[in-house]
Amino acid sequence: MPPPSTRVQLLDAAEHLFAERGFRGTSVRAITDRAGANLAAVGYHFGSKAELLAAVIRRVVEPINAAQNAGLDRLLARTPDPSVTDLVEAFAGPLFDEMPVGDEGGARTSRLIVTILGDPAEEMRAWTGPAEDTIRDRFLAAFGRALPGLSPEELWFRVRGILAVTAVDRVQAYQQDAPSGLSPVAGDAARQWAITFLAAALSAPPTGSRS
């Protein structure tokens, strides 16, 4: 693996710009300028702009995946049936922790993730692979055991809610649209608030059940 090469600087620049302006809003010229590289460097190192995007996403997502898997392993080694709160923490925690240094409290990376999830362009969702499916299925199974009585569909709805809250929320916090008089959200507080919020949400009785 080469030293702080052009390749890495392109990845850094692209990650920043894709997060800030989206895929289509970022030109190859803007990336190479920021990276201090030549316009042709993207083609040489990655083949195309879309393949550069895929490399950026993989670099961001892989440590999150690994931490989610490791967290679940640790939990299951302790007890076969972890609590909902522990599962939420294992799933959502890495979305807060596994952010590169230099990121403004992870907000920029969160924004990249939201940009990816929300972008209707096909390039944006072409990167998911078997690793993502495996993690999803493992957590779904664990949540299913912790929350019997929930239909698979409603369970899936709730698990998706975890991603929605963790990702979207911090992006909006990063933007300017907070009511006046509120102090900006610290990263640590948001992490705890999210887990409180989500653990309660996941633990709600099934819709339609008698109270």
Added chain:
Amino acid sequence: MPPPSTRVQLLDAAEHLFAERGFRGTSVRAITDRAGANLAAVGYHFGSKAELLAAVIRRVVEPINAAQNAGLDRLLARTPDPSVTDLVEAFAGPLFDEMPVGDEGGARTSRLIVTILGDPAEEMRAWTGPAEDTIRDRFLAAFGRALPGLSPEELWFRVRGILAVTAVDRVQAYQQDAPSGLSPVAGDAARQWAITFLAAALSAPPTGSRS
């Protein structure tokens, strides 16, 4: 107000295409083609592509705003301190109900909203006005009364969670990434699930409080 004019057909076409491909992914040509209008029509009727977007957003958002306001009025007329569930319903319900006919169960409009909220482009967030601020503040105040003991910051975090869950969730449901073996989510079920999920989340004890 003129009949089903070119202007309206441009709005319809633009709404569809912005939702499907994003703002930057949609060309003025694609819009005018779909509307059966001339390329110059966007400039004539709206001034620019960005102003057309603003008009599209306003048309989608205004009935939602109105329904949220009316719902809160109705609630407050009945009791000065509505329950958390009632407030969630009044806030989130219109996000499910106030969708134009012809929309695939509201999924397309949800996608437009996510495209707006998630898009880093400035044009996408330049449309908010005093109406949005007023509604937000009214609901914040009502939730604050229903949830004493919650700091304003954590309350704001939770209220933002409502929008995150309702909008993002249905977009992901609309996309292809559900685990195999799960039936697609019906709109009515999602509405109920979301309210269950969010009412429990909002009602969680403040983070850090003793159980």
Added chain:
DNA sequence: GTCTATAGAACGATAGAC
């Protein structure tokens, strides 16, 4: 109010010298 025609700029990709 609708059209043609085009200006003017930006884009992604790549050929080929070094």
Added chain:
DNA sequence: GTCTATCGTTCTATAGAC
């Protein structure tokens, strides 16, 4: 591995005829 130069495309916006 890095660079210059450029090709071919696509874009928004607008001038001006009808």
